[in-house]
Amino acid sequence: MIQLQVWQWNEVDTEVNQAVLKVVEREINRIVNTRYKLKTVSFEKKWKCETTSFSFDTGFLEFDQVNDGENYYCEEHATVHKYKDYWSGEKSKASRRISSDQQNYVRMSMIVLEVLSGVLYDRLYIDTKTGEILDRDKLDITEMCKKYCALKINFPSKGFRKIKLVDEISPNEDTIGDDIQRIRVIRNEMQHSSVFALDDTRYQTLITIVHDMLTRFDQRNNPAGESYVKRLDEIRKMELETRSFEEIKERMKAGLIEKIHAVFDSVVSDALNDIC
């Protein structure tokens, strides 16, 4: 018998539980069928009380025996508990609401991925006079910063320096070069977030900085269609669903994985990543 317990300190993520279950199932199948070719061995998945002790090895129930929210009799504690379906993944995902810190994170990430990335693309398009055709879909912020850096124009007013948080750039540093640095640093802050949440104070600080910066870029880039500030306001007011949270998490994680690959790719681009 293999007993498995998933510990989570924050909100239960049924998708993670589902994924863990799948990995275990796949591994057991691999060991049984491929490694040892044990054709007569089979297994079943069952569950028991969430506060169980490993030494209590009876009282298992079938997965489709009880539905979410229903009561069941727990043999181990000789009492009735309410069953919480932590295992079926999809089912309980739709009803889960995202917290306000997670909403802030989603909004700020959307601002980075949709508005700031567009600002940088437009600026790069205006300033690239080599006739090079730029593919919007293939350029992320890191790539665009590198390309902009290579133009050797509009340097930040205090030069390139390592900046951890965008607040380290003072409000009077307000040239195009300074704002491009701001975009890069804000993008990094969102991408390196391990909690995928942003508290209200931090969110408001970033919104103020971004708003001021977009007001400047609306003047400089004169964007076609809606102004950058209007696009920002739309994201700030937008209705959010759980789905957008999962999507944003994936997109930010994907960006980070790409970045890790890039770092391994070459020492030269590693050094460049730090400053441009």
Ligand SMILES: [Zn+2]
């Ligand atoms: Zn129990």
